[in-house]
Amino acid sequence: MPTNPVGAVGSTGLTSPAPVRQPKQVMDSSVFMNLLVTQLQNQDPSSPMDTNAMIEQTTQLAMMEKLTQMASDSAQGLTVQQRAAAAGLIGKAVTYLAADGTQATGTASAVSYKGPTPMVTIGDAAIPLDAITGITGAPTGS
Incomplete structure (x- = not known):
């Protein structure tokens, strides 16, 4: 009767490979x-x-x-x-760089703090704070 050689059994949990130690990249x-x-x-x-x-x-x-x-x-x-x-921009007219690289203007209506950079809602678009290039103060269309 032929037999198969026994190999490492990693998926069944009987043996597991030794953890690989990652060297530290930062001196702390x-x-x-x-x-x-x-x-x-x-x-x-x-x-x-x-x-x-x-x-x-x-x-x-x-x-x-x-x-x-x-x-x-x-x-x-x-x-x-x-x-x-970002919170100080709410209600103010701002200019910003749109996704296509053009200048756009609108009134900031809300701010979101979900990511690392606050997102300012202008119209229907969420614009990163660092894309805002100017503030005029008075809301547009008033």
């Missing part, structure tokens, strides 16, 4: 801390790491974390500013 505080701990674990006991160098590396870690936090805060601030600017 955990990578920095792992490097520091590895350095401490592998140092020569007869010649320990210089205390000043350790303090310097710890200071660099703290600075990196603060810079990362500042970048995050800045991005959040930009989002709030965009939302406020």
Whole structure:
């Protein structure tokens, strides 16, 4: 009686391939801390790491974390500013670049915050805030 060789059985759940570890593309505080701990674990006991160098590396870690936090805060601030600017357009006549690249004018009637860029409703079209090129103040047709 012929037999078939046994292969990997991934779809039945009996065995699963080893997870593939993806290398980090960004240096963050955990990578920095792992490097520091590895350095401490592998140092020569007869010649320990210089205390000043350790303090310097710890200071660099703290600075990196603060810079990362500042970048995050800045991005959040930009989002709030965009939302406020978009809300301030409601009821005003604006000019914008239409999808075909031409200039169009209309009155902003609503704002949507679903995506990363606020969408301003002008007539029947939803226009990204960054496509608006001008504001005249008074609604058109009044």
